[in-house]
Amino acid sequence: MVIINTLSVAIKEQILLKSVSCTLVPGRITSFVGPSGAGKTTLLRAIVGLVPLQSGTILLNNKSVATMSNYERAQNIGYVFQDFNLFPCMTVLENCCDALLIHAVPLEEAKSRASVLLEKMGMHKYRDKYPSELSGGQKQRVAIARMLALRPSVILLDEPTASLDPANTDILVEILTQCVQEGLTVGLSTQDMSFAKKIIDRVYYLENGEIQEFCDTKITTNLLQECPRLRNFLHQ
Numbered sequence: 001m002v003i004i005n006t007l008s009v010a011i012k013e014q015i016l017l018k019s020v021s022c023t024l025v026p027g028r029i030t031s032f033v034g035p036s037g038a039g040k041t042t043l044l045r046a047i048v049g050l051v052p053l054q055s056g057t058i059l060l061n062n063k064s065v066a067t068m069s070n071y072e073r074a075q076n077i078g079y080v081f082q083d084f085n086l087f088p089c090m091t092v093l094e095n096c097c098d099a100l101l102i103h104a105v106p107l108e109e110a111k112s113r114a115s116v117l118l119e120k121m122g123m124h125k126y127r128d129k130y131p132s133e134l135s136g137g138q139k140q141r142v143a144i145a146r147m148l149a150l151r152p153s154v155i156l157l158d159e160p161t162a163s164l165d166p167a168n169t170d171i172l173v174e175i176l177t178q179c180v181q182e183g184l185t186v187g188l189s190t191q192d193m194s195f196a197k198k199i200i201d202r203v204y205y206l207e208n209g210e211i212q213e214f215c216d217t218k219i220t221t222n223l224l225q226e227c228p229r230l231r232n233f234l235h236q
Contacts, residue, residue, distance in 0.1 A: 007056035034206035040189035078147035137168030
């Protein structure tokens, strides 16, 4: 579980997050939605340690993320960037093996683990291709396989449908559903309301760096009355 308490982030005197408190729960998909510039990406990047915190705490299983080494953080928290960040000079298989090799996993074991994940993502036949030879949806599946290779307990995805067509969006929904069934903690940011409706589970609505509303589908009985801003955003 990830617990975020009164988190504030400011970069170059610009306040990006204001006293944000929220949780990401194992076996659930926690979505952060809201207009552009609301602070969704900043929040995910703060969790993974890519932006400095002005104040507040981020705990992963009751341990401060701030005290973790980069190595420990990478083992526990996986992150897929909006533009995927695949290495252009490496093949699909090499991209998935790279982090494992950095973490001292033997080459043959790294190849085996990466191959299993690529098969799971329907990308094994592309293992010798380079990122430039792949579609947006294919690149994303490779990025997810690479992230899962280190077996993190928390996975974060920034605007995961930004480069996807409807068919690949449906594939992503299937992948995330499987991750949830395996007990992973899933967090994502999105402005894609059709996608948000498909995976709606636990949803925080952000605006101007603050959480304005929270909806848990297992608790919220009337979205219309309890979360009007979220409802209006989902139906834009």
